[in-house]
Amino acid sequence: MSGDTTPTGTTPAAAQPTPADEPRPVFTRPLLVREGRRPLHVEPVDGTVLRPVASRPPLREYLRLLWDRRHFIVADARARVATSNSGTLLGRAWLVLSPLLDAAVYLVIFGLLLRSSRGIDNFIGYLLIGVFLFRLTSSTVSAGARSLIAGRSLVRSFSFPRASLPLATVARQTLAFVPTLVLLVVLVLLTRPAAEDTWTPPAELLSWRWLLVPVVLALQLALNLGLTLIAARATARVPDLAQVVGVLMRFWLYGSAVFFSFDRFIDHPTLLQVVELNPMFRVLDMVRDCMLYGQTPTWESWAILTSWSVGLLVLGTVFFWRGEESYGSV
Template identity: 70%
Template sequence: MTTAPPSTDPLPDVPRFTKPLLSREGRRPVRVEPVDGTALHPVADRPALGDYLRLLWQRRHFIVADARAKVISGTSGNLLGQVWLVLNPLLDAAVYLVIFGLLLRSSRGIDNFLGYLVIGVFMFGFTTRSVTGGARSVIAARSLVKSFSFPRAALPIATVARETLSFVPALLTMLVLLLFTRPGAGEAWSTPLQEISWRWLLVPLVLLLQIAMNLGLALLAARATTRVPDLNHVIGLAMRFWLYGSAVFFSFDRFISHPQVLELVQLNPMYRVLEITRDCLLYGVTPPWQAWTIVACWAVGLLTLGTVVFWRGEESYGSV
């Protein structure tokens, strides 16, 4: 009885695929080559969290480039182009000024109501666009998600990056408006801004915390809408409710006789973001450390929770 000679295959345990070579006479396999398939993995595979974060970091240049391209293409079809990045929040502020400042007179008791309103509308609009855009990011790119293997969190991150870049011209416009919101003393909403103080340098820090919070919420919203697409409508309503609960165009001082309401409002992160920004830019007051602590806790907590929740659903995004 003869025994088979020992195998001389250099890759005996590696998955192999036939790679035919074509001849002029037709399709004819003439050689079989071993191909290492150990590095192949499913498109919807979920790596470990540390590896996932490393993959995201490796794609940071693509994320930034994609965000820049979408900022430009998002307004390219309009006659005014990127001017709308500034016009939209300005028009929103004008509408709220007419309704709440002139008709409903909610400006009573608020120093420099115009600046107060501009900060609220511009800053809260930034968060609204980041969250609602992030909620649609994975569903809108379903063909890309089903075709290529990449960390899906890059999609909501790119959306938040795009909204951050879009907010830069609006932010500069807001700062200029605050310098010129002095139509005359005497009315509560027209008290002039006296001077630029060193507290303006604190604004980038609160913006950084706001961006972290926006990203965490965008990741949570994207995860939720891939499971239940109808939540896109609910998220829009929730953001509107949050707008009214963040003192964007009125002051919560009118609820001073209801301490329970005030205590609840103090925990609202966007109320605190607006409070810090107004103290720095409008009133020349150093924001209290309690406000910084609350915003920082919300930012770190939401970013951590959003990252983990989105990562845990990584394998399901290929079926959206």
């Protein structure tokens, strides 16, 4: 006879199985646990009120959280603009000198050497608008694509809507563009159209169509934001895409009529219409019409640019939000 005194059909208490779906007990009052002779205070934690750092709230709640952090986004953008060139002798002057030097290089290469200025009235103003405005989009998307990677320590440590980082990048690049925009207005007013023999006073170049330029720039801002959100999520998943973004920006540069007109190179009307679907081409063409040529942009231009800007903004917001839980591993 065995020495086991356990009654037949029963299981010892230590060996009784616990159902897998049985919830763990939640302590409702502090416990005193002794370690040697010293009692330790243990504070109970209700696990039902905890949530992961990288949780994804509903889209409407997500947008509200972003709006609540608007002051942080603007303050961060201002601080980074103020310190962006602090280690140089000219400091903030590079905010306008850098795009101005780019325009000078393109003027020498395309205007003087390749003669792409032929057939374009006021080529200097045409070139300045193209270089300055395209540089805003290019620098915004390129910097925004790296925003999650650059802020990985914040992403891994704190719970906040991750879209705050690319939004701060867009805000920073937009604020940095303000001095450039002021310089652009001054240079356009001081530029004499090449087709005229006499200098045109700046007052005669102004018209009510200049009031349409901020509307075009607002659509460009929405376009930049949508593209930045898309690029930020894609680059967070595959960091090597940050290099590809720079290549795509250069390709887009040559396809947006920044320093030459497509009319000289494309004779087929259908192909020209396809090229004109480019949203940045529409941005540059509409601003040039308002500031240089005294023409009101056509409704087709407004429709195409608005469709691109609103569509990419909505697509970028949803696309970035759906990846919210994955950014903690960047």
